Amino acid sequence: MKRFANVLWAGALVASVxxxxxxxxxxVLDGEIxxxxxxxxxxxxxxxxxxxxADSAVITDxxxxxxxxxxxxxxxxxxxxxxxxRPLVFFLDNDKMQLRMNEEAKELTVxxxxxNDIYARxxxxxxxxxxxxxxxxxxxxxxxxxxxxxxxxxxxxxNLEEMKAIRAKFDPSLDGTMxxxxxxxxxxxxxxxxxxxxxxxxxxxxxxxxPVSLSSLRGKYVLIDFWASWCxxxxxENPNIVAAWNKFxxxxxxxxxxxxxxxxxxxxxxxxxxxxxxxHVSDLKDWKSDAAVLYAIRWIPxxxxxxxxxxxxxxxxxxxxxxxKLEEVL
Numbered sequence: 074m075k076r077f078a079n080v081l082w083a084g085a086l087v088a089s090v091x092x093x094x095x096x097x098x099x100x101v102l103d104g105e106i107x108x109x110x111x112x113x114x115x116x117x118x119x120x121x122x123x124x125x126x127a128d129s130a131v132i133t134d135x136x137x138x139x140x141x142x143x144x145x146x147x148x149x150x151x152x153x154x155x156x157x158x159r160p161l162v163f164f165l166d167n168d169k170m171q172l173r174m175n176e177e178a179k180e181l182t183v184x185x186x187x188x189n190d191i192y193a194r195x196x197x198x199x200x201x202x203x204x205x206x207x208x209x210x211x212x213x214x215x216x217x218x219x220x221x222x223x224x225x226x227x228x229x230x231x232n233l234e235e236m237k238a239i240r241a242k243f244d245p246s247l248d249g250t251m252x253x254x255x256x257x258x259x260x261x262x263x264x265x266x267x268x269x270x271x272x273x274x275x276x277x278x279x280x281x282x283x284p285v286s287l288s289s290l291r292g293k294y295v296l297i298d299f300w301a302s303w304c305x306x307x308x309x310e311n312p313n314i315v316a317a318w319n320k321f322x323x324x325x326x327x328x329x330x331x332x333x334x335x336x337x338x339x340x341x342x343x344x345x346x347x348x349x350x351x352x353h354v355s356d357l358k359d360w361k362s363d364a365a366v367l368y369a370i371r372w373i374p375x376x377x378x379x380x381x382x383x384x385x386x387x388x389x390x391x392x393x394x395x396x397x398k399l400e401e402v403l
Contacts, residue, residue: 100165102139104172109153110135117160119148119221120251122360124160143167145250146188146217148225152176164192164218191218199226206231207239215244220252228256229371233263262369268388272297272379275364277331277354280341285354287329288383294326294402296395297377299370301333301359302343307374311347313392317399318351324403325381327351333373335359378402 106114112132116139117124127149130137143165150160153176161174161181170185183189191213198204199222206227210219223239231239240256247253265273276286287297298314300307318328332355334340344353356362360370368377378387378398387398 098167099140099142100167101169102137102165102172103170104130104137104139104151104174106132106135106137106153107173107175108177112153113155115152115155115157115160117150117152117157119150119162124150124158126155129155147251148192148221151181162192162196164189164221188216188218191216192221195222207242210239210242214242215246217247217250217252219243220247220250220256224252224255224259228259233260233267236260236263259369262367266368266377266385266388268385270385271383272377272385273367274383275367277356277362277364279352279354280344285329285352290327290329291383292325292381294321294381294399295379296326296328296390297368297379298328298330299333299365299368299373299375300330301373302339303334304373308343308347310374310391311349313395315348317395320396321399321403322351326399326403329354331355331362331364332357333359333362333365333370 102116104114109132111134114130114132114137115126116128116130118127128139128141130139132153146164146166148162149165150162151172151174152160161176161179163172163181163183164186166186166188168186170183170189172181172183174181183193195209195218199206206219206223209222213219220243227239228236236256237260240253240260243253264270272287274286274288276284279285287295296314296317300311302308314328328351330344330349330351330353332340332353334355334357337357340353340355340357343349354364356364358365362370364370368375374391376388376390376395377385378390379385380402386402390398
């Protein structure tokens with residue numbers, strides 16, 4: 074009888090442990106919205122620099138509820154507008170969280186999540202001048218929030234060595250997670266376009282829709298010019314590139330303009346207006362252009378000068394520096 078009782082107790086203990094572990098597996102979001110009494114609220118996941126639909130819930134008398142499971146802590150957003158690209162952002166983890174929101178006032182408070190606490194303390198600070206992302210990663214090396222801010226707000230301004238130093242501070246527990254994977258991928262792409270590396274090949278359609286490959290220009294010095302018609306700094310730099318073209322176009326030199334435009338007509342109009350008479354290509358994907366992603370482009374204008382063997386000679390040449398470098402190599 075005693076042995077049977079012990080078996081029952083052990084079984085109950087295992088069931089209890091399993092129940093606790095089941096409780097911790099998923100998230101519960103109990104929400105209250107003060108500016109909408111009835112309707113729908115949409116949960117959106119931040120992925121690839123945009124918010125994509127993840128779930129939706131009915132708002133009843135100003136209250137809503139979400140339940141689910143997330144594989145890792147990630148940035149999400151809440152909005153009552155299905156097509157909104159700017160929801161109220163918070164960090165979602167497998168916790169029981171209470172949310173209070175007023176979308177019109179752009180207010181969202183979240184309790185019950187350690188990850189979101191870190192996010193909330195830093196969200197309004199990361200874009201302020203002088204903010205130290207290094208300090209955040211040092212203080213929270215095992216937090217996905219730190220990696221999120223590196224990806225979202227700092228990858229575009231850190232050089233390769235700075236990115237590597239930041240990456241080395243993350244706890245191994247984050248290896249393989251979404252944001253750290255993005256950091257690792259970004260570092261690899263940056264390494265591939267350093268001076269001395271062979272410029273990665275790509276193929277994009279030209280203004281007539283015909284495919285043009287970078288490799289088809291081998292045998293010449295090539296300036297790859299990343300730009301866009303909507304970019305004021307690019308348009309300001311274009312006269313300098315025109316001057317370089319006119320001076321060196323007959324000396325085994327050419328230019329491949331790679332546009333990050335979104336629409337065809339403004340792209341073609343800018344080419345004509347600025348007198349850019351060299352080869353131009355674009356997949357009209359904006360910052361998601363295949364070539365821009367491949368070359369880890371973080372701002373424009375950005376240029377890469379490559380030699381006849383496809384080796385990168387210089388990066389980011391503008392103005393007089395471009396002319397001087399071309400005088401040197403040609």
